[in-house]
Amino acid sequence: MARIDINPENYQAQLVQKTHQLADLFAPYGVPDVEVFESLPLHYRMRAEFRVWHDQDDLYYIMFDQETKEQYRVDQFPSASLLINELMPVLIDAVKPNSILRRKLFQVDFLSSLSGEVVVSLLYHRKLDDEWVEQATLLRAALRDAGHNVEIIGRARKMKFALERDYVLERLQVNDKSYVYQQYENSFTQPNGKVAEKMLEWAVDCTRESRGDLLELYCGNGNFSLALAQNFGKVLATELAKSSVKAAQYNIAANEIDNVKVVRLSAAEVVEALDNKREFRRLKNADVELKDYTFSTVFVDPPRAGMDAESCATVQRFDRILYISCNPSTLKDNLDILCETHRIERFALFDQFPYTAHTEAGILLVRK
DSSP: OOOOOOOOGHHHHHHHHHHHHHHHHHHGGGOOOOEEEEEEEOSBBBBEEEEEEEEEEEEEEEOOOOOOOOOEEEOOTBBBBBHHHHHHHHHHHHHHTTTHTTTEEEEEEEEEOSSOOOEEEEEEOOOHHHHHHHHHHHHHHHHHHTOOOOOEEEEEEEEEESSSSEEEEEEEEETTTTEEEEEETOOOSSBBBHHHHHHHHHHHHHTTTOOOOEEEEEOOOHHHHHHHHGGOOEEEEEEEEEHHHHHHHHHHTTTOOOEEEEEEEEEHHHHHHHHHHHOOHHHHHHTGGGGGEEEEEEEEOEEEEEEEHHHHHHTTTSSEEEEEESSSHHHHHHHHHHEEEEEEEEEEEOOOSSTSOOOOEEEEEEEO
């Protein structure tokens, strides 16, 4: 990644600039005033990845500047959570003198949570064995004795060792409710925990007093599904990644929510199912009959590429479209289609990535 100048004194100025840029980009669509949800100015990222540099007896974290391709040493990372910053030096100092843990170690990934848990993944250019497991187990015990609520995972080519578990249990506060989320390492999760809470609150507010049922595409681990369930009769959430579907099913049970079902389907397969072009055993196995649903709202949180034309045409069938976008450029392309039938009622900016050009947007569209 490009080096980021993290200066809390400049935070509000950069946020104002982002807001103006987003409003100008979407001005042709007649958007309302932008609702702006700011980030913490420091320690906002729940995950971080570092390469590991071996310099004779020394060992330290490095990152590469994508623009200059230069490497630079990283001892602290102010954009990452306090949990990660506290653990970084303790971990590297423990690994440095340990020949088993440091040999051909090339990367360390951290996944932390607002709930105080951290998963550390150690990535290697060699096969891992029982000796590595023994030393990693001792490392975990030492870190826990020092007050770190940590899990250790070892990864190598076609190998993965999880000493106990490979996820954190996150807790997000949404208005007066707390939700627990199983978040796996090496899977997508919202990077900015506090902004994620604000996104959920905004989505809940947008769909308050909704009628009928909700269809969700790209549901991930059920991040939005669980919070939105309170506003709908039933929720059908779909996702293609197996690990995300597994986490979503866990999260539904852990939060004791009884009106959400998750099925492993891609967005294209959902279109085929809605059009009765194909029958899917996965729907039957989940005890889902589409005819039992009265969908009034569709929620989409697509990848950076946005939705294809066919998916856009599908969501146009619904009276209300709630769209979270991590790429304003592809959102703009999708709106060229969606605004043929719908108008934009609410428009939000979520500053998931302070001090960068990256902008996360939320749009509520209602049928004209």
